Amino acid sequence: MTSTAGNAPAIPAPGFSDATRDAQRAFRAILDALSHPTQRYPLNGPAHPPAALGSGLAAVALTVLDEDSTVWLGGALDDREVAAWLDFHTGARRVGAASADFVFAAPASLPALGSLRLGTDEAPHLSTTAVLDVRGCQGMGSFTAEGPGINGSTTFNAPWADGRFAEQWRANTAVFPRGVDLLLVDADEISALPRTTRLAPAPTDGQEAEQCTSR
Amino acid sequence: MSTALPGYNVGYLDEQTKRMIRRALLKAVAIPGFQVPFASREVPMPRGWGTGGVQVTASIIGGDDVLKVIDQGADDTTNAVSIRSFFAKVTGASTTTCTEDATIIQTRHRIPEAVLREGQIMVYQVPIPEPLRFLEPREAETRRMHALEEYGLIYVKLYEDIAKYGHIATTYAYPVMVNGRYLMDPSPTPSFDNPKLHQSPALHLYGAGREKRIYAVPPYTDVVSLGFEDHPFEPQRFEQPCAVCGSTGVYLDEIITDDAGGVMYACSDTDHCERAAALASAHIDDLEEARA
Structure with a gap:
């Protein structure tokens, strides 16, 4: 058996152990997260995902991607093992970031x-969903969030948010109904920021938001 | 572990169809009130019998969900019973008639009397998703009107009601503004139920199978029924209590009792009515016991 895929194994690791039920559970976690912005929901992925992708991102990929969708992989996620695994399990076409339905990336990328x-x-639904890998982020970002799905307002810790995020997000909410929706995926948890969530820097320690340094 | 009907995928729809509907649902939640197009599939019932709602439910339901289905307010009508048993067969999910126990409630078109809680999902079977359709038949034009937030026409319609009848005569499918941006048809729910949508803790998903649209109202979202300063929105009111359980402040069905004009009014929400009646008779039993 020969492999031309470099470090990608000839046979990709398995996806969900129960494709139907696991995808349903993962979808409900994503739906719950988007319906209740900033709240965290448990997310269970496949047992042996590609290392760069991790269980959480793998669960999202298996749930939302297929031949009818396009994806862009950023930074460390753009490796051969991940690409081969996604090709095998989802068939999603990889395109440039500016035209992808789904963008998988770490905060830095x-x-x-x-x-x-x-x-x-006229078609604000034809916008990118950005799936952000927030594993191991240690920043101090903290916001007050309000908007649909949030009862009043809530404090939202965003250790992944770098200095440019607050202004970018303000611009993103200002173009409503257009805009990007953000899924924040940890190893086994998901939270989300739909384009309707308004963020204001939390009036706490007065700390500048630090860049996520994990990758 | 739930068992589903052999020969069918769990949830009836194939996985790719579910993913397509799920992607539409996620965008619908992110843009409250906006109608997201989707590739509506055939399900084992005719278009117009709730195929949109069935496809939404099939895409979200899992083995640990508890499903309630109501037709108007009733759990025991043909459509409600068959949809409930359909999902029990193809998903193995358990079913209930009790509003509080349900995690997913599929409906045409009432919202139950019991207050919904966070975590519950309402799924509406929508016949005509476009609130402007009878004012502007062209789809390309209504899309542009939504894009431009050009909603003058709907106010003219409500104004004409006032000019003709002295009040806004729309009693169902009463137009609402969602999150201050999108005009939305709350499906033909009676206007009595409109106030329940405003800042509701539950998630509301709307599926129009024939018209191939999905839209949503997330929890804790402003849903304002249209009106004028001098003619504000007024939900329907009922003067009399339910003839069966005695509840007041609930939506009542008119039931013709003879051919001499006799009528009675009873709760449209059968689950609410049964439990209110049981509570009332238990109370009477208690009183009689105390007297004995």
């Missing part, structure tokens, strides 16, 4: 939100 597909006024 996420393109500016305004450069992603925002949809149009």
Whole structure:
């Protein structure tokens, strides 16, 4: 058996152990997260995902991606093992970040939100969903969040948010109904920021948001 | 572990169809009130019998869900019973008639009397998703009107009601503004139920199978029924209590009792009515016991 895929194994690791039920559970976690922005929901992925992807991102990929969708992989996620695994399990076409339905990236490799597909006024649903890998982020970012799905307002810790995020997100909410939706995926948890969530820097320690340094 | 009907995928729909509907649902939740197009599939019932709601439910339901299905307010009508048993067969999910026990409630078109809680999902079977459709038949034009937030026409319609009848005569499918941006048809729910949508803790998903649209109202979202300063929105009111359980402040069905004009009014929400009646008779039993 020969492999031309470098470090990618000839046979990709398995996906969900129960494709139907596991995808349903993962989808409900994503739906819950988008319906209740900033709240965290448990997310169970496949047992042996590609190392760079991890269980959480793998669960999201298996749940939302297929031949009808396009994806862009950023930074460390853009490796051969991940690509081969996604090709095998989802068939999603890989395209440039500016035209992808789904963008998978770590905070450092996420393109500016305004450069992603925002949809149009007539078809705002044709916008990118950015799936952010927030594993191991240690920043101090903290916001007060309000908008649909949030009862009043809530404090939202965003250790992954770098200095440019607050302004980018403000611009993203300002173009509503156009805009990018953000899924924040940890190893086994998911939270989300739909384009309707308004963020204001939390009036706490007065700390500048630190860049996520994990990768 | 739940067992589903052999020969069918769990949830009836194939996985790719579910993913397509799920992607539409996620965008619908992110853009409250906006109608997301989707590739509506055939399900084992005719279009117009709730195929949109069935496809939404099939895409979200899992083995640990508890499903309630109501037709108007009733759990025991043909459509409600068959959809409930359909999902029991193809998903293995358990079913209930009790509003509080349900995690997913599929409906045409009432919202139950019991207050919904966070975590519950309402799924509506929608016949005509476009609130402007009878004012502007062209789809390309209504899309542009939504894009431009050009909603003058709907106010003219409500104004014409006032000019003709002295009040806004729309009693169902009463138009609402969602999150201050999108005009939305709350499906033909009676206007009595409109206030329940405003800042509701539950998630509301709307599926229109024939018209191939999905839209949503997330929890804790402003849903304002349209009105004028001098003619504000007024939900329907009922003067009399339910003839069966005695509840007041609930939506009542008119039931013709003879051919001499006799009528009675009873709860449309059968689950609410049964439990209110049981509570009332238990109370009477208690009183009689105390007297004895």
